[in-house]
Amino acid sequence: MKRMGAITAVFVLACVSLLLSVFLPASFAPCHVVAQTTAPSFELAYDDGIAWKTIRQSVGGCEMCYEYQGVRFDILGARQAVLTAVRFYAGDPAGTLEVSVTDGACSRLLLDPIQVKVSDTPAWYTVTVPETVVTGDFFVWVKRDGRAMPWHDGGATAHRSYYSEHWNPGVFPNLPLTKGDLMIRARIRAEIHVGVGFDYLTIQEAVGAAGEGMLIVVHEGTYDENVVVNKKLSIMSQDGYSRPLVRPQDSNRSVFTISSDGVMISGFSVQGASGPGAAAFHFDGCSGCTVADNSISGNHYGVLISAGNGNLVVQNDIRSNVYGVWVEGEGNNVAGNHITDNTAPAGSGVYLSALGIGTRVHFNSFEAAVGMEHVVQVYQEGTTQEPNCANNWWGSASGPYPTGTGAAVGEGIRFTPYLTAEPVAVKTATTTPGEYVLDGRSALSTTVLKIGIGSPTIWIAKYAEVPGGEFPTTMIGSPRDIYVSDATNVDQLEIRAYYSDSEVATVRRGSLRIYWWDGAKWKVCSKSGVNTKDGFVWAKIDPKSTPSLSDLSGTPFAVGTTSARFAWWLIPVILLGVLVLLIVVRAVWVLVTRRTATFADTSSH
Numbered sequence: 001m002k003r004m005g006a007i008t009a010v011f012v013l014a015c016v017s018l019l020l021s022v023f024l025p026a027s028f029a030p031c032h033v034v035a036q037t038t039a040p041s042f043e044l045a046y047d048d049g050i051a052w053k054t055i056r057q058s059v060g061g062c063e064m065c066y067e068y069q070g071v072r073f074d075i076l077g078a079r080q081a082v083l084t085a086v087r088f089y090a091g092d093p094a095g096t097l098e099v100s101v102t103d104g105a106c107s108r109l110l111l112d113p114i115q116v117k118v119s120d121t122p123a124w125y126t127v128t129v130p131e132t133v134v135t136g137d138f139f140v141w142v143k144r145d146g147r148a149m150p151w152h153d154g155g156a157t158a159h160r161s162y163y164s165e166h167w168n169p170g171v172f173p174n175l176p177l178t179k180g181d182l183m184i185r186a187r188i189r190a191e192i193h194v195g196v197g198f199d200y201l202t203i204q205e206a207v208g209a210a211g212e213g214m215l216i217v218v219h220e221g222t223y224d225e226n227v228v229v230n231k232k233l234s235i236m237s238q239d240g241y242s243r244p245l246v247r248p249q250d251s252n253r254s255v256f257t258i259s260s261d262g263v264m265i266s267g268f269s270v271q272g273a274s275g276p277g278a279a280a281f282h283f284d285g286c287s288g289c290t291v292a293d294n295s296i297s298g299n300h301y302g303v304l305i306s307a308g309n310g311n312l313v314v315q316n317d318i319r320s321n322v323y324g325v326w327v328e329g330e331g332n333n334v335a336g337n338h339i340t341d342n343t344a345p346a347g348s349g350v351y352l353s354a355l356g357i358g359t360r361v362h363f364n365s366f367e368a369a370v371g372m373e374h375v376v377q378v379y380q381e382g383t384t385q386e387p388n389c390a391n392n393w394w395g396s397a398s399g400p401y402p403t404g405t406g407a408a409v410g411e412g413i414r415f416t417p418y419l420t421a422e423p424v425a426v427k428t429a430t431t432t433p434g435e436y437v438l439d440g441r442s443a444l445s446t447t448v449l450k451i452g453i454g455s456p457t458i459w460i461a462k463y464a465e466v467p468g469g470e471f472p473t474t475m476i477g478s479p480r481d482i483y484v485s486d487a488t489n490v491d492q493l494e495i496r497a498y499y500s501d502s503e504v505a506t507v508r509r510g511s512l513r514i515y516w517w518d519g520a521k522w523k524v525c526s527k528s529g530v531n532t533k534d535g536f537v538w539a540k541i542d543p544k545s546t547p548s549l550s551d552l553s554g555t556p557f558a559v560g561t562t563s564a565r566f567a568w569w570l571i572p573v574i575l576l577g578v579l580v581l582l583i584v585v586r587a588v589w590v591l592v593t594r595r596t597a598t599f600a601d602t603s604s605h
Contacts (some may be wrong), residue, residue: 001284005087010494011041013602016184016411018505021285023195024119024175024408027327030157030541032366033364034422036556039572040146041185041187041188041189042188042211042212042213042214042215042232043087043185043186043188043213044073044074044155044185044186044187044188044211044454045185045287045357046071046157046159046160046161046263047077047152047153047156047180047181047182047183047185048153048155048342049099049153050091050153050155051122051151051153051183051521052150052151052152052153052154052155052180053151053152053153054092054150054151055149055150055177055320056149056153056221057235058152058154058177058179058180059180063254066144066163066164067127067144067152067164067165067166068141068142068143068144068163068164068165068167068173069142069144069149069161069162069163069182069184070105070139070141070161070162070163070164070165070166070167070173070182071140071161071162071181071182071184071185071460072096072137072138072139072160072161072162072539073137073138073139073140073160073186073213073297074137074160074172074211074271075136075137075138075188075190076194076209076210076212077199077206077211077603078190078191078192078199078212078214079135079199079212079567080133080134080190080261081133081188081189081190082100082127082131082132082133082188082189082190083111083131083133083134083186083187084128084131084183084187084188084371085126085127085128085129085139085186085187085323086099086101086123086126086127086129086140086184086185087124087125087127087184087185087187088124088127088142088150088182088183088184088185089119089122089123089124089125089150089151089183090118090122090123090125090148090149090150090151091118091119091121091122091123091148091150091151091173092120092121092122092235093148093149094116094117094119094120094147094295095117095144095145095146095147095148095149095441096115096116096145096148097112097115097116097118097120097142097145097149097150098113098114098115098116098142098143098398099114099115099116099127099129099140099141099142099143099260099595100112100113100114100130100132100140100141100143100167101132101138101139101140101141101512102135102138102139102141102167102448103134103137103138103139103166104136104138104139105138105180106139106168106169106173107169109167109168109362109474109603110132110138111132113128113143114127114129118148122151123237123452125506126319129303131349132169132594133496134188135331137241137277138186139162139167139173139184139512140184141167142182142564143167146396148313150182150184151182151183152177152179152180152181152183152337153180153181153182153183154179154180154302155180156181157181157239158176158177158178158180158181158182158571159176159177159181159182160176160179160181161176161177161181161182161184161380162175164172164251164339167214167307169210169219170583172585175335176385176544178228178448178460181222181490184253188571189215189218190205190211190214190215191214191215191216192210192214192215192217192533193216193217193218193219193239194206194216194217194218194219194239195218195220195221195222195244195590196219198219199480200237201310201323201537202217202223202225202244203216203223203227203514204225204227204228204314205227206218206236207227207228207229207230207231207233208230212231212232212233212235212343213232213233213355213374213392213482213557214233214234215233215234215235215236216233216234216235217236217237217238217244218236218237218238218244218267218268219233219237219238219244220235220237220238220242220244220246220298221244221245222244222245222246223246223247224247224248224249225246225248225249225252225255226248226249226250226254226255226257227246227255227256227257228257228259229256229257229258229259229260229265229558230259230260230261231260231276232261232262232263233260233263233264234263234264234265234266234268234453235263235264235265235328236264236265236266236267237266237267237268237405239267242483243267243268243269243295243389244267244268244269245268245269245270245271246268246269246270247271247272248272248278250275251272251273251275252273252275252276252277252278253273253275253276253278254273254279254280254282254301254304254373255270255271255273255278255279255280255281255299255544256270256280256281257282257284257358258280258281258282258283258284258286258289258308259285259286259346260286261286261287261288261289262289263286263288263289264290264291265290265291265294266280266290266293266294266451267293268294268295269294269295269297270278270294270295270296270297270299271295271296271297271298271299271590272298272299272597273300273301274298274299274300275300275573276294276300277300277301278300278301279299279300279303279304279480280284280294280295280301280302280303280321281296281299281300281303281306282298282304282306282308283303283304283306283308283329284305284306284307284308285306285307285308285309286308286311287308287309287311287329288310288311288501289308289311289312290302290311290312290313290314290315291311291312291313291316292312292313292314292315292316293314293315294316294317295316295317295321296316296317296318296319296321296369297317297320297321298321298588299321299322300321300322300323300326301321301322301323301325301326302318302321302323302324303316303317303318303324303325304323304330305324305325305326305327305329305332305356306328306329307328307329307355308329308332309329309330309331309332309333309410310333310430311329311331311333312335312428313325313330313333313334313335313337313423314333314334314335314336314337314426315335315337315426316335316337316338316409317337317338317343318338318339318340318342319339319340319342320340320341320342320345320369321336321342322342322343322344322348323342323343323344323347323348323351324337324338324348324349325337325349325350325351326350326351326353326530327350327351327352327353327359328355328356328357329355329356330351330355330356330357330358330359331358331359332356332358332359332360333360333362333428333430333457334350334359334360334361334362334364334427334603335357335360335361335362335363335364335426335428336363336364336423336425336427337364337365337461338364338365338367338427339364339366339367339369339377340365340366340368340369341367341368341369342369343369343372344375345375346375346376346379346410347377347378347379347380347381347410348368348375348376348377348406349364349377349378349435350364350367350374350377350378350379350389350464351365351379352379352380352381352512353381354381354382354384354385356380356381356387357384358385359387360388360389360457360485361378361388362388362389362390362391362392362394362428362455362459362483362554363391363392363393363394363423363426363428363459363481363483363525364392364463365393365395365422365423366378366392366393366395366400366406366407367395368395368407368408371402373406373407373408374401375401376408376409376410377407377409377410377510378409378410378415378544379410379413380410380412380413385412386413386414387412387413387414388414388419389409389413389414389415390414390415390416390553390554390565390568391418391419391459391461391481391483391554392415392418392419393406393416393418393419393421393422393423394406394407394409394415394419394594397406397420397421399415399416399418400415400418401477404418408419411435415507417553417554419467419481419554420467420468421463421464421465421466421467422463422464422465423462423463423481424463424464424478425440425443425444425461425462426444426458426459426460426461426462427439427443427444427446427460428457428458428459429457429458429461430455430456430470431450431454431455431456431457431458433452433454433455434451434453435449435450435451436450436455437448437449437450438450438458438460440460441498441591443462444460444461444462444497445478445497445498445499445515446462446480446482446495446497447461447476447495447496447498448460448482448493448494448495448496449489449493449494449496450492450493451490451491451492451494452489452490452491452492453489453492454488454489454490456484456485456486456487456488456490457484457485457487458482458483458493459481459482459483460481460482461480461481461483461511462478462479462480462481463478463479463480463481464478465479466479466558467479467481467517468519468556469520469521469522470522471515471522471558472515472521472522472560473560473561473562474507474560474561475491475558475559475560476499476503476504476507476512476537476559476561477497477499477503477554477559479557480495480497480554480556480557480558481555481557482495482552482554482555483547483552483553483554484552484553487550487552491542491544491554492534492540492541492542492549493540493541493542494513494538494539494540494541494547495538495539495541495557495558496531496536496537497514497536497537497538497557497559498536499512499559499566500535500539501535507561509530510532511533511561511562512537512559512560512562513525513528513530513539513559513560513562514528514537514538514539514557514558514559515538515557515558515559515560516547516551516556516557517555517556517557517558518537518547518551522558522560523546525539525540525541525545525546525547525557526545526546527539527540527541527542527545537559540556
């Protein structure tokens with residue numbers, strides 16, 4: 001009887017396991033991907049990157065002489081910086097070098113020595129170091145082992161490279177090398193603060209003092225100046241909410257003139273550049289720059305891109321200027337801006353000149369000034385192109401005038417599909433080949449992982465209202481929209497929609513899936529699941545999924561619970577499983593019974 005009870009228990013547990021495997025959705029672990037970061041980090045270097053000779057060859061002396069070679073680095077106007085990595089060129093012959101860091105006076109070791117093996121082929125070596133705070137000049141030293149040695153660049157001016165028999169010679173290192181700079185570099189994070197009581201009182205002073213790649217943090221206040229940004233910098237307000245006011249000292253000149261690539265400016269209120277040709281932000285021949293999250297008003301041009309390519313104007317409030325955005329450069333991206341009450345007679349929102357080829361205008365909100373309801377908001381100069389201005393909100397779910405009742409759009413502008421709900425947040429980036437994560441988690445609770453050698457531009461938008469028909473189940477969080485410029489050579493896109501504990505407190509987390517709007521109704525994505533450990537719902541989009549990659553031309557998505565309707569197709573599956581289990585149990589029972597009878601017969605004899 002005990003054996004029969006055990007068999008019955010096994011049977012019950014097997015049935016329960018089968019039912020759970022059928023009815024309960026699995027949690028899928030995500031693949032490990034490192035997201036892109038916006039933390040300002042840059043490399044200090046004095047060489048020109050062209051290797052010349054080893055130190056031994058250039059300064060003479062025996063192999064054991066000049067045991068230490070080092071470079072003295074300047075943190076370029078910042079009060080302090082954080083050292084994160086060291087890079088050097090070495091080799092020929094192979095051996096082991098030792099990297100250490102000291103303060104500028106060579107009186108204190110800031111980083112314990114790290115040994116690095118180098119090969120007999122000269123190459124760059126990168127050493128990630130424990131984050132080390134430096135408060136002024138500092139030395140990076142490379143100690144030889146008698147074989148391997150660092151190389152130097154004979155074409156650069158030697159004024160920061162030194163040699164010595166020890167990193168602390170008692171007084172100071174020997175004189176700088178006479179024939180070029182050591183190819184030793186340092187990667188740091190550093191920032192300069194602007195405002196009363198901080199490093200600098202004006203933004204322009206900070207720009208002049210900052211090194212390439214630095215972050216300039218501007219504190220609350222009013223700054224009357226015309227700022228020229230002629231080096232790669234990030235300039236941000238202190239917390240993103242105080243919005244320091246920046247006004248021109250000369251209203252006939254632009255407030256910010258950007259003439260270097262890779263500049264990012266964010267978090268300001270910029271107004272008063274009212275003279276003809278003046279702008280709040282003037283992109284002057286630069287590429288890859290970003291102006292984001294600013295309040296721009298009372299200028300002739302809110303943003304003027306006069307000769308730049310691949311720049312981004314995103315999530316700004318651009319109102320009460322003559323022209324909101326004027327574009328002459330190629331391949332720029334104007335996305336997620338609220339553009340309203342600008343007063344030019346044509347193209348008051350976005351004016352695309354004949355040179356503004358390939359500019360994309362997506363997920364913006366347009367609204368005409370009072371009394372100018374039919375003034376064209378987006379205008380193109382000439383007819384040589386059809387600008388892509390799809391997926392914008394024109395102030396009405398019926399679309400722009402004259403097709404609908406919203407703000408007016410000019411002739412030759414491709415504006416369909418248009419949005420039927422207003423976006424409240426947008427994240428966009430042009431991806432790179434391979435794996436790339438567009439991280440919009442902070443503002444949109446969404447990330448998009450791109451896999452493949454293609455490098456499209458991707459937009460993620462968030463809505464306050466549902467942009468399609470009535471949602472069929474319980475919606476979690478806000479609807480999103482995904483737009484991919486070109487799916488060529490993209491293998492897969494994975495959407496991850498994150499949720500909070502409070503958002504899912506009343507639902508079964510395992511029932512969550514991502515839905516998509518196909519133009520007529522909401523459907524569950526064919527490849528969707530939930531990661532309950534990390535708190536996100538995912539959908540994988542590829543050429544064979546539903547939706548497919550080709551559908552991502554502005555596609556609303558939303559997280560919701562799956563329907564409670566009974567899946568009738570599961571009945572035969574369950575019955576078949578139960579039948580198999582009964583056969584197995586029956587076979588085991590017969591076997592046990594026969595063995596018991598055999599044992600009883602043997603015992604009786």
